[in-house]
Amino acid sequence: MSGVYKKIEIVGTSPTSFAEATRAAIEEASKSIRHMAWFEVVEQRGAIKDGKVSEFQVTLRVGFKLE
Amino acid sequence: MSGVYKKIEIVGTSPTSFAEATRAAIEEASKSIRHMAWFEVVEQRGAIKDGKVSEFQVTLRVGFKLE
Amino acid sequence: MSGVYKKIEIVGTSPTSFAEATRAAIEEASKSIRHMAWFEVVEQRGAIKDGKVSEFQVTLRVGFKLE
Amino acid sequence: MSGVYKKIEIVGTSPTSFAEATRAAIEEASKSIRHMAWFEVVEQRGAIKDGKVSEFQVTLRVGFKLE
Amino acid sequence: MSGVYKKIEIVGTSPTSFAEATRAAIEEASKSIRHMAWFEVVEQRGAIKDGKVSEFQVTLRVGFKLE
Amino acid sequence: MSGVYKKIEIVGTSPTSFAEATRAAIEEASKSIRHMAWFEVVEQRGAIKDGKVSEFQVTLRVGFKLE
Amino acid sequence: MSGVYKKIEIVGTSPTSFAEATRAAIEEASKSIRHMAWFEVVEQRGAIKDGKVSEFQVTLRVGFKLE
Amino acid sequence: MSGVYKKIEIVGTSPTSFAEATRAAIEEASKSIRHMAWFEVVEQRGAIKDGKVSEFQVTLRVGFKLE
Amino acid sequence: MSGVYKKIEIVGTSPTSFAEATRAAIEEASKSIRHMAWFEVVEQRGAIKDGKVSEFQVTLRVGFKLE
Amino acid sequence: MSGVYKKIEIVGTSPTSFAEATRAAIEEASKSIRHMAWFEVVEQRGAIKDGKVSEFQVTLRVGFKLE
Amino acid sequence: MSGVYKKIEIVGTSPTSFAEATRAAIEEASKSIRHMAWFEVVEQRGAIKDGKVSEFQVTLRVGFKLE
Amino acid sequence: MSGVYKKIEIVGTSPTSFAEATRAAIEEASKSIRHMAWFEVVEQRGAIKDGKVSEFQVTLRVGFKLE
Numbered sequence: 001m002s003g004v005y006k007k008i009e010i011v012g013t014s015p016t017s018f019a020e021a022t023r024a025a026i027e028e029a030s031k032s033i034r035h036m037a038w039f040e041v042v043e044q045r046g047a048i049k050d051g052k053v054s055e056f057q058v059t060l061r062v063g064f065k066l067e
Numbered sequence: 068m069s070g071v072y073k074k075i076e077i078v079g080t081s082p083t084s085f086a087e088a089t090r091a092a093i094e095e096a097s098k099s100i101r102h103m104a105w106f107e108v109v110e111q112r113g114a115i116k117d118g119k120v121s122e123f124q125v126t127l128r129v130g131f132k133l134e
Numbered sequence: 135m136s137g138v139y140k141k142i143e144i145v146g147t148s149p150t151s152f153a154e155a156t157r158a159a160i161e162e163a164s165k166s167i168r169h170m171a172w173f174e175v176v177e178q179r180g181a182i183k184d185g186k187v188s189e190f191q192v193t194l195r196v197g198f199k200l201e
Numbered sequence: 202m203s204g205v206y207k208k209i210e211i212v213g214t215s216p217t218s219f220a221e222a223t224r225a226a227i228e229e230a231s232k233s234i235r236h237m238a239w240f241e242v243v244e245q246r247g248a249i250k251d252g253k254v255s256e257f258q259v260t261l262r263v264g265f266k267l268e
Numbered sequence: 269m270s271g272v273y274k275k276i277e278i279v280g281t282s283p284t285s286f287a288e289a290t291r292a293a294i295e296e297a298s299k300s301i302r303h304m305a306w307f308e309v310v311e312q313r314g315a316i317k318d319g320k321v322s323e324f325q326v327t328l329r330v331g332f333k334l335e
Numbered sequence: 336m337s338g339v340y341k342k343i344e345i346v347g348t349s350p351t352s353f354a355e356a357t358r359a360a361i362e363e364a365s366k367s368i369r370h371m372a373w374f375e376v377v378e379q380r381g382a383i384k385d386g387k388v389s390e391f392q393v394t395l396r397v398g399f400k401l402e
Numbered sequence: 403m404s405g406v407y408k409k410i411e412i413v414g415t416s417p418t419s420f421a422e423a424t425r426a427a428i429e430e431a432s433k434s435i436r437h438m439a440w441f442e443v444v445e446q447r448g449a450i451k452d453g454k455v456s457e458f459q460v461t462l463r464v465g466f467k468l469e
Numbered sequence: 470m471s472g473v474y475k476k477i478e479i480v481g482t483s484p485t486s487f488a489e490a491t492r493a494a495i496e497e498a499s500k501s502i503r504h505m506a507w508f509e510v511v512e513q514r515g516a517i518k519d520g521k522v523s524e525f526q527v528t529l530r531v532g533f534k535l536e
Numbered sequence: 537m538s539g540v541y542k543k544i545e546i547v548g549t550s551p552t553s554f555a556e557a558t559r560a561a562i563e564e565a566s567k568s569i570r571h572m573a574w575f576e577v578v579e580q581r582g583a584i585k586d587g588k589v590s591e592f593q594v595t596l597r598v599g600f601k602l603e
Numbered sequence: 604m605s606g607v608y609k610k611i612e613i614v615g616t617s618p619t620s621f622a623e624a625t626r627a628a629i630e631e632a633s634k635s636i637r638h639m640a641w642f643e644v645v646e647q648r649g650a651i652k653d654g655k656v657s658e659f660q661v662t663l664r665v666g667f668k669l670e
Numbered sequence: 671m672s673g674v675y676k677k678i679e680i681v682g683t684s685p686t687s688f689a690e691a692t693r694a695a696i697e698e699a700s701k702s703i704r705h706m707a708w709f710e711v712v713e714q715r716g717a718i719k720d721g722k723v724s725e726f727q728v729t730l731r732v733g734f735k736l737e
Numbered sequence: 738m739s740g741v742y743k744k745i746e747i748v749g750t751s752p753t754s755f756a757e758a759t760r761a762a763i764e765e766a767s768k769s770i771r772h773m774a775w776f777e778v779v780e781q782r783g784a785i786k787d788g789k790v791s792e793f794q795v796t797l798r799v800g801f802k803l804e
Contacts, residue, residue, distance in 0.1 A: 001650070002658065004631035005614040011340040011398060017086045019151045022180070023187055028339035028401060030185025039187070041178035044108035046089070047336070048129070051097025053090055053106070055337065062182070063614060066631060068248070069256065071229035072212040078273040078331060084153045095272035095334060111175035113156070114269070115196070118164025120157055120173070122270065130212060133229060135449070136457065138430035139413040145675035145733060162674035162736060181671070189672065197413060200430060202315070203323065205296035206279040218354045220486045223515070224522055231520025240522070242513035245376035247357070249397070252365025254358055254374070263517070264279060267296060285555045287419045290448070291455055298453025307455070309446035312577035314558070316598070319566025321559055321575070330450070346608040346666060352488045363607035363669060379510035381491070382604070383531070386499025388492055388508070390605065403717070404725065406698035407681040421553045424582070425589055432587025441589070443580035464584070465681060468698060470784070471792065473765035474748040480541040480599060497540035497602060516537070524538065532748060535765060547742040547800060564741035564803060583738070591739065620689045622754045625783070626790055633788025642790070644781035647711035649692070651732070654700025656693055656709070665785070687756045714778035716759070718799070721767025723760055723776070 001037070007063045008033075009042065014056050018044055021058040035065040068104070074130045075100075076109065081123050085111055088125040102132040135171070141197045142167070143176065148190050152178055155192040169199040202238070208264045209234075210243065215257050219245055222259040236266040269305070273331045276301070277310065282324050286312055289326040303333040336372070342398045343368070344377065349391050353379055356393040370400040403439070409465045410435075411444065416458050420446055423460040437467040470506070476532045477502075478511065483525050487513055490527040504534040537573070543599045544569070545578065550592050554580055557594040571601040604640070610666045611636075612645065617659050621647055624661040638668040671707070677733045678703070679712065684726050688714055691728040705735040738774070744800045745770075746779065751793050755781055758795040772802040 012025025022039070030036060043059040079092025089106070097103060110126040146159025156173070164170060177193040213226025223240070231237060244260040280293025290307070298304060311327040347360025357374070365371060378394040414427025424441070432438060445461040481494025491508070499505060512528040548561025558575070566572060579595040615628025625642070633639060646662040682695025692709070700706060713729040749762025759776070767773060780796040 001614075001660065002616050004616070004628050007612040007614065007662070009342040009396070010401075011342065013337050013339070019086075019153075019190075025339050026182055026187050027185065030182075036182040036185060038182060039180050046106050048093055048097075048103040048105060051094065051101075051103060053093050056086075057336065059342070061612070066613075068258065069214050071214070071226050074210040074212065074260065076275040076329070077334075078275065080270050080272070086153075092272050113173050115160055115164075115170040115172060118161065118168075118170060120160050123153075124269065126275065128210070133211075135459065136415050138415070138427050141411040141413065141461065143677040143731070144736075145677065147672050147674070159674050191671065193677065195411070200412075202325065203281050205281070205293050208277040208279065208327065220354075220488075220525075227517055227522050228520065231517075235520075237517040237520060239517060240515050247374050249361055249365075249371040249373060252362065252369075252371060254361050257354075262277070267278075287421075287458075287555075294450055294455050295453065298450075302453075304450040304453060306450060307448050314575050316562055316566075316572040316574060319563065319570075319572060321562050324555075344610040344664070345669075346610065348605050348607070354488075360607050381508050383495055383499075383505040383507060386496065386503075386505060388495050391488075392604065394610065403727065404683050406683070406695050409679040409681065409729065421555075421592075428584055428589050429587065432584075436587075438584040438587060440584060441582050463679070468680075470794065471750050473750070473762050476746040476748065476796065478543040478597070479602075480543065482538050482540070494540050526537065528543070530746070535747075545744040545798070546803075547744065549739050549741070561741050593738065595744070622689075622756075622793075629785055629790050630788065633785075637788075639785040639788060641785060642783050649709050651696055651700075651706040651708060654697065654704075654706060656696050659689075689756075716776050718763055718767075718773040718775060721764065721771075721773060723763050726756075 004066045005037070005063045006066055007061050009059060009061050011057055011059045015054065018056045018058050021056045022060065025058065025060055029062060033064050035067070036062055037065060038063045071133045072104070072130045073133055074128050076126060076128050078124055078126045082121065085123045085125050088123045089127065092125065092127055096129060100131050102134070103129055104132060105130045138200045139171070139197045140200055141195050143193060143195050145191055145193045149188065152190045152192050155190045156194065159192065159194055163196060167198050169201070170196055171199060172197045205267045206238070206264045207267055208262050210260060210262050212258055212260045216255065219257045219259050222257045223261065226259065226261055230263060234265050236268070237263055238266060239264045272334045273305070274334055275329050275331045277327060277329050279325055279327045283322065286324045286326050289324045290328065293326065293328055297330060301332050303335070304330055305333060306331050339401045340372070340398045341401055342396050344394060344396050346392055346394045350389065353391045353393050356391045357395065360393065360395055364397060368399050370402065371397055372400060373398045406468045407439070407465045408468055409463050411461060411463050413459055413461045417456065420458045420460050423458045424462065427460065427462055431464060435466050437469070438464055439467060440465045473535045474506070474532045475535055476530050478528060478530050480526055480528045484523065487525045487527050490525045491529065494527065494529055498531060502533050504536070505531055506534060507532045540602045541573070541599045542602055543597050545595060545597050547593055547595045551590065554592045554594050557592045558596065561594065561596055565598060569600050571603065572598055573601060574599045607669045608640070608666045609669055610664050612662060612664050614660055614662045618657065621659045621661050624659045625663065628661065628663055632665060636667050638670070639665055640668060641666045674736045675707070675733045676736055677731050679729060679731050681727055681729045685724065688726045688728050691726045692730065695728065695730055699732060703734050705737070706732055707735060708733045741803045742774070742800045743803055744798050746796060746798050748794055748796045752791065755793045755795050758793045759797065762795065762797055766799060770801050772804070773799055774802060775800045
């Protein structure tokens with residue numbers, strides 16, 4: 001990969017799945033960060049309402065190249 | 068969140084996905100526990116039969132308010 | 135489960151989801167290993183391209199019976 | 202300590218400190234559990250409102266003797 | 269394994285070995301819980317008296333099916 | 336919680352307690368970050384001088400909403 | 403120890419104890435691997451039947467010299 | 470910090486708080502160890518009596534310079 | 537438990553079992569340390585010779601009161 | 604150390620060693636961050652090409668004072 | 671990276687440094703494994719003789735593509 | 738290895754590398770401890786001055802035989 005990278009931690013949320021929460025987080029982050037290269041799943045949690053899963057929450061560590 | 072909460076650990080299973088196993092566990096638990104507020108994914112495992120995934124198993128820690 | 139088992143570590147990849155990456159890894163492994171019985175998710179990562187998730191990567195530990 | 206013990210996980214909250222959150226959790230639990238013998242701190246978190254700590258949250262594992 | 273399971277944490281004690289402490293904990297738990305299916309060793313500790321091991325203590329996580 | 340969040344890691348210090356170090360870190364961070372929502376205690380350390388605790392140091396992970 | 407070693411992961415089972423499960427795993431592995439030098443206990447679990455421990459399961463990492 | 474340091478593990482206890490247990494441990498250790506420089510909190514536990522916290526126990530790793 | 541305690545780490549070995557290795561370590565340590573109160577199992581490993589377990593090795597953390 | 608610190612995570616790479624990867628990461632980070640005070644090694648990985656180590660990669664957590 | 675990968679665990683040794691132990695392990699493994707792509711450092715240990723480091727030992731997890 | 742061993746934790750420092758910090762720690766420890774047999778790397782940190790690594794710090798657990 002060569003060069004120096006920075007890693008940040010973001011949390012995505014979705015009413016439907018962890019996969020959607022992951023995509024939402026990456027797409028939101030792409031608005032301010034260029035050159036994102038990989039992510040690592042750090043934590044998976046969620047909210048419950050009226051006895052059902054109401055929200056999936058995924059914490060990601062995202063790596064991107066410093067220019 | 069204020070007040071005192073209890074956390075229990077449950078395992079959900081599904082032939083199709085971890086997401087379904089998560090929903091199944093929360094819905095079964097909601098039959099006997101009221102006021103569930105959040106869950107944390109603790110472990111993801113599964114069974115294999117004839118060289119294919121036959122079951123997704125997810126262990127959750129679930130928090131609910133003590134009344 | 136009785137008997138002696140071996141565990142190996144494999145990494146599956148998929149452009150669509152961790153579930154697909156899991157299935158791909160198990161099916162590839164089934165070509166050379168018989169009697170696979172269970173798997174454990176060890177790590178979930180992924181690649182990012184042009185600000186979007188381009189690949190889901192899942193590391194599994196797979197247990198199978200030694201004959 | 203002899204005998205068999207059970208451990209449960211509870212979360213206490215307090216606006217002032219982790220120590221108060223710990224005491225609140227133990228005292229609430231003592232309403233329904235007798236013979237509590239020890240606790241272990243598992244996690245310390247909190248809520249923030251208007252740039253200040255608004256709540257301290259402590260997760261405890263509590264051991265008590267089965268009769 | 270199909271269905272939904274609950275996991276509880278218990279601590280067994282024995283003056284002779286971790287194996288005996290494990291059996292004691294499972295047998296005590298079987299008095300109030302039906303359908304226990306598996307256990308995981310979480311922690312092994314013990315007490316010392318007059319320079320000798322006086323008690324073996326084992327913490328187990330036990331899974332059983334919810335009916 | 337809905338939306339996308341970022342988590343940063345900060346270290347607060349105080350001559351009197353971990354609670355004060357926590358408050359100091361959150362209040363300093365609030366000068367440049369809006370919408371902080373929660374914190375997690377990651378590490379507790381301290382300095383010793385002349386055989387006494389001279390400083391409490393607490394590392395926090397702080398979550399806030401991306402706008 | 404000099405030279406290069408490989409580590410594999412195996413699971414032994416026994417109806418009587420973790421010690422027996424450990425010995426069973428090592429002896430089975432010795433049929434196909436020469437020069438095993440050490441093992442590390444990674445996990446201890448077991449099965450329960452009719453309220454009693456029916457099987458002890460131990461996961462070992464085993465190191466052996468590559469020739 | 471330059472030079473070589475040793476780290477030891479001590480446990481402090483207090484009826485009032487973890488902060489007091491920390492101070493008690495450091496001050497007791499200072500009777501036999503000179504040049505203590507820092508501590509790390511390793512574990513926080515406590516005893517319960519009659520449904521109330523009766524003792525706070527904190528395990529510290531303490532670093533000091535070897536002369 | 538009140539007072540201040542120190543914890544040290546010792547490794548016991550035995551040709552027959554982890555239980556024997558545990559007892560051997562505690563009894564050896566009791567020659568130079570008084571007031572040992574408890575131990576925690578930190579690691580279980582062993583040596584293999586000619587395809588059989590030749591030595592069980594157990595690492596313990598032992599707590600004792602400082603006088 | 605007094606005051607409030609922030610920690611960021613960076614990844615350095617080098618074809619020759621982890622030490623060089625560490626230095627490269629710190630020097631690159633120093634272009635945009637002043638007052639860096641310490642680093643912690645979080646992860647060590649690398650790339651392999653044609654059966655040889657082609658790149659050393661080190662992930663560091665770096666602490667610096669907030670002004 | 672697309673496709674399915676396997677990860678194995680190897681231990682390299684060297685009298686001079688962890689870097690040399692890493693290179694030795696990868697080069698030995700390359701004799702029997704093709705398409706190695708990356709490694710992760712899992713553990714760093716060593717042997718001591720006559721009060722000096724006599725051997726550096728590094729445990730690596732190595733990933734390679736299944737064909 | 739037979740017999741009973743003790744493990745202590747030491748921290749070595751060096752301006753040039755982790756390898757030098759490791760050697761410095763072992764050589765300093767050898768002045769007061771005989772029969773050191775092995776070490777394990779527990780933590781790698783360092784100090785930064787003027788945007789450059791000024792000190793490498795390595796924490797080791799060292800095992801030696803009790804006589």
